[in-house]
Amino acid sequence: xxxxxxPPNSASVSTAPAVIWRFADFEFQPAQDxxxxxxxGTTSKLEPKVAELLLLFLQQPGEVLSQDFLxxxxxxxxxxxxxxxxxxxxxxxxLLDDASRxxxxxxxxxxxxxxxxxxxxxxxxxxxxxxxxxxxxxxPVLTPDPVNSITRRWQLSAWxxxxxxxxxxxxLAAIAGFRAVASFGTDKPAAPPQYEVQEVSYALGTEFDVDxxxxxxxxxxxxxxxxxxxxxxTGQVLYQQRFxxxxxxxxxxxxxxxxxFWHFREDSCELQIxxxxxxxxxxxxxxxxxxVQKPVWxxxxxxxxxxxxxxxxxxxxxxxxxLAYLYRTATREWVPIPVPLKPGQQLxxxxxxxxxxxxxxxxxxxxxxxxxxxxxxxxxRWSYPVWLxxxxxxxxxxxxxxxxxHTSLLAKAPDGRQYAVFNTAQGLFTSLGIDQRGRxxxxxxxxxxxxxxxxxxxxxxxxxxxxxxxxxxLGETAFMSRRSGVCEVYLHSQGRVQQLSQYQGYDFVNFLxxxxxxxxxxxxxxxxxxxxxxxxxxxxxxxxAQSTLLNLGWVDNERLFSFDGKTLRLYNLQGRxxxxxxxxxxxxxxxxxxxxxxxxxxxxWYQTRSADIDVKKLQLLQQLQPQQAHQMQNIRIRGNQLYWxxxxxxxxxxWRLALTDMASGSQHKAAEAVQxxxxxxxxxxxxxxxxxxxxxxxxxxxxxxIKMLKPVATKPQ
Numbered sequence: 196x197x198x199x200x201x202p203p204n205s206a207s208v209s210t211a212p213a214v215i216w217r218f219a220d221f222e223f224q225p226a227q228d229x230x231x232x233x234x235x236g237t238t239s240k241l242e243p244k245v246a247e248l249l250l251l252f253l254q255q256p257g258e259v260l261s262q263d264f265l266x267x268x269x270x271x272x273x274x275x276x277x278x279x280x281x282x283x284x285x286x287x288x289x290l291l292d293d294a295s296r297x298x299x300x301x302x303x304x305x306x307x308x309x310x311x312x313x314x315x316x317x318x319x320x321x322x323x324x325x326x327x328x329x330x331x332x333x334x335p336v337l338t339p340d341p342v343n344s345i346t347r348r349w350q351l352s353a354w355x356x357x358x359x360x361x362x363x364x365x366x367l368a369a370i371a372g373f374r375a376v377a378s379f380g381t382d383k384p385a386a387p388p389q390y391e392v393q394e395v396s397y398a399l400g401t402e403f404d405v406d407x408x409x410x411x412x413x414x415x416x417x418x419x420x421x422x423x424x425x426x427x428x429t430g431q432v433l434y435q436q437r438f439x440x441x442x443x444x445x446x447x448x449x450x451x452x453x454x455x456f457w458h459f460r461e462d463s464c465e466l467q468i469x470x471x472x473x474x475x476x477x478x479x480x481x482x483x484x485x486x487v488q489k490p491v492w493x494x495x496x497x498x499x500x501x502x503x504x505x506x507x508x509x510x511x512x513x514x515x516x517x518l519a520y521l522y523r524t525a526t527r528e529w530v531p532i533p534v535p536l537k538p539g540q541q542l543x544x545x546x547x548x549x550x551x552x553x554x555x556x557x558x559x560x561x562x563x564x565x566x567x568x569x570x571x572x573x574x575x576r577w578s579y580p581v582w583l584x585x586x587x588x589x590x591x592x593x594x595x596x597x598x599x600x601h602t603s604l605l606a607k608a609p610d611g612r613q614y615a616v617f618n619t620a621q622g623l624f625t626s627l628g629i630d631q632r633g634r635x636x637x638x639x640x641x642x643x644x645x646x647x648x649x650x651x652x653x654x655x656x657x658x659x660x661x662x663x664x665x666x667x668x669l670g671e672t673a674f675m676s677r678r679s680g681v682c683e684v685y686l687h688s689q690g691r692v693q694q695l696s697q698y699q700g701y702d703f704v705n706f707l708x709x710x711x712x713x714x715x716x717x718x719x720x721x722x723x724x725x726x727x728x729x730x731x732x733x734x735x736x737x738x739x740a741q742s743t744l745l746n747l748g749w750v751d752n753e754r755l756f757s758f759d760g761k762t763l764r765l766y767n768l769q770g771r772x773x774x775x776x777x778x779x780x781x782x783x784x785x786x787x788x789x790x791x792x793x794x795x796x797x798x799x800w801y802q803t804r805s806a807d808i809d810v811k812k813l814q815l816l817q818q819l820q821p822q823q824a825h826q827m828q829n830i831r832i833r834g835n836q837l838y839w840x841x842x843x844x845x846x847x848x849x850w851r852l853a854l855t856d857m858a859s860g861s862q863h864k865a866a867e868a869v870q871x872x873x874x875x876x877x878x879x880x881x882x883x884x885x886x887x888x889x890x891x892x893x894x895x896x897x898x899x900x901i902k903m904l905k906p907v908a909t910k911p912q
Contacts, residue, residue, distance in 0.1 A: 251268055409630050800817045
């Protein structure tokens with residue numbers, strides 16, 4: 196590579212708009228980020244980062260571009276995770292219809308990087324195509340010097356230390372492609388199979404929630420949230436249907452060609468059973484629910500009808516609880532299953548295992564997981580949270596997620612055998628199905644989320660799972676990220692990102708709030724409450740709540756509050772409980788500017804200015820529609836505007852309500868007063884800056900594919 200080369204975001208590319216790049220049947224116009232397929236004239240508008248990546252390849256055809264070089268060229272001022280580059284590569288390959296295993300354009304060079312292997316021609320607008328000379332004929336394979344490029348960019352931009360540190364992390368974390376890993380720490384010598392990866396879905400879009408028929412050549416998954424796809428196990432589509440509401444968690448019958456899946460309908464869940472050709476076999480009556488798990492088919496005792504074990508989350512006495520039911524299709528019965536839970540344990544899901552028996556996955560207060568039968572006998576234990584699980588009948592093991600970033604699949608057997616199944620740097624494993632031949636079909640998802648500053652510029656990009664951005668009038672943004680595998684709190688201030696927490700456990704962070712005078716931050720860790728300054732963690736103490744917190748916030752500069760659906764508690768800055776009050780409500784929030792409590796109950800917003808909330812004296816502020824109130828979360832006030840988030844048919848909504856008019860006694864109809872600010876799928880969290888700008892923490896630029904891990908050999912013992 197020429198030493199004069201700089202990435203597309205540098206000043207040296209100012210002449211790029213005058214150049215058009217041609218390769219094979221494609222023509223790329225970087226000035227408009229347009230990719231033209233010449234044979235039929237089809238054009239595609241590329242995302243900016245995808246266009247930058249393509250331009251990098253076209254400017255240096257035949258040269259091996261290292262992962263670190265590409266990361267630094269594409270994100271010179273950001274700390275990004277290794278999945279970010281993989282997402283762009285996947286999108287670009289799909290646009291070019293280029294397979295990674297038999298590439299025509301972008302070839303993976305193991306342990307080195309990527310190389311653009313097609314001949315490239317550079318055309319200027321002033322010269323005809325015949326006058327152009329090819330950039331490549333048989334160019335030597337060279338590796339760019341990322342150190343020189345990085346040094347040059349540091350000299351131009353004077354990187355802060357945190358960016359230097361982040362670059363080193365990216366370099367150390369980069370791993371190319373899929374690879375099988377060796378077994379580990381087994382109590383008995385094990386000889387698990389090796390796997391080769393085959394792509395099942397490769398079309399543009401997002402494919403997830405996969406399940407494989409145990410016997411038949413059938414696969415089912417959800418595409419782009421609303422579509423059910425039934426294919427053979429090579430990915431050839433046999434049947435597809437689009438639904439008006441979201442569908443999730445397909446599950447094949449053990450022997451018949453029947454598929455069960457969930458269909459969200461407003462605030463309810465509807466179980467549907469269809470044939471492999473889409474014919475409706477059974478539709479259950481909708482039941483109120485918040486979330487669902489994959490259905491498990493169970494052999495009927497009488498063989499008179501089909502039975503399924505269904506695990507779903509429902510609201511019980513202001514608390515969310517996972518419950519198990521036996522559903523009989525013939526009678527439409529929902530029979531509660533008495534899963535034996537000890538104090539502190541929660542049901543996670545159900546799974547069919549050895550001898551066709553149904554087992555129940557639990558987690559305890561320490562985030563350890565265990566698999567039990569209906570009698571309570573423990574079959575397996577894990578020291579970390581397990582949420583992805585499937586049974587491999589050929590090995591007699593349960594295959595699960597790993598204990599950190601969910602980039603590995605691990606196996607465990609009751610006899611003590613355990614081994615690593617597969618590891619990837621291409622995304623996160625999010626769903627899993629295994630057939631009777633031991634072939635693993637997995638949903639592999641990758642996405643990018645940006646935390647943005649007051650100028651809407653990204654300050655942090657990652658493929659983590661949750662965020663809680665919260666900005667202030669000083670231009671600072673605090674947020675929570677799970678980029679390290681656990682929840683950590685960060686602060687972006689004056690161009691630097693500071694990690695405020697150093698935590699190794701699995702406790703979850705649901706809330707993050709600035710103190711009214713902006714001198715502290717407040718968050719939870721499960722049932723604990725944590726205070727931070729701008730350097731690190733100051734104090735962590737128990738909330739004394741016995742169930743999940745529904746909200747957490749400030750009353751003033753000296754007092755905090757928490758609410759769990761039953762009890763409202765107040766604390767001082769030393770963690771001492773000052774006051775507690777029994778209160779049945781859907782949620783509570785405190786308006787520090789107006790010094791009033793806002794209470795959500797009975798599909799309405801109410802207010803009171805007294806310290807003790809008397810539900811009989813609450814003043815109605817605004818009646819709400821069910822769609823506006825279902826699963827309310829992320830409540831916050833900016834100025835005199837009240838914001839919150841809800842979902843309806845598993846579609847996410849952000850609402851705004853002006854408090855000033857209602858405080859003065861004016862009356863509005865709900866449809867006029869409550870305004871829809873934003874709606875979409877997979878909105879995790881949001882923030883409203885002091886200037887009224889909306890920041891969304893959402894699965895952005897999401898990519899999902901189905902892969903088959905096919906056992907091909909046995910590892911030597």
